[in-house]
Amino acid sequence: MTGVNGSEQDGQVWILAMIHSESIGVCTAPLSEEGFSSDQLAELLWRQLNEPIVERLTAAGMMKPVALTDAGLRIEQDAWPFLREIQRSRPECDEEG
Numbered sequence: 001m002t003g004v005n006g007s008e009q010d011g012q013v014w015i016l017a018m019i020h021s022e023s024i025g026v027c028t029a030p031l032s033e034e035g036f037s038s039d040q041l042a043e044l045l046w047r048q049l050n051e052p053i054v055e056r057l058t059a060a061g062m063m064k065p066v067a068l069t070d071a072g073l074r075i076e077q078d079a080w081p082f083l084r085e086i087q088r089s090r091p092e093c094d095e096e097g
Helices: 038-059 081-089
Strands: 011-019 022-031
Touching: 011 038, 022 038
Parallel strands: none
Antiparallel strands: 011 022
């Protein structure tokens, strides 16, 4: 997870949270010249999106996280149902050619 740099004008930033290509939700925050550190961004995401994050992880049979840090969530790709479904739906590559 990386921080968000500020800009010359204060505004609002929209942040799309995803776990292995699956959209979990969008949160918004005011953006100042200082921007956000990765720790602050993790705290913001957790404060606004902890319910859908926990719901998706528990629905996938994973442990319920108690917080989000700047290290993100440790989730193996093979364990994520959404990603497995995408991989199953892709046609096999043609090896001739």
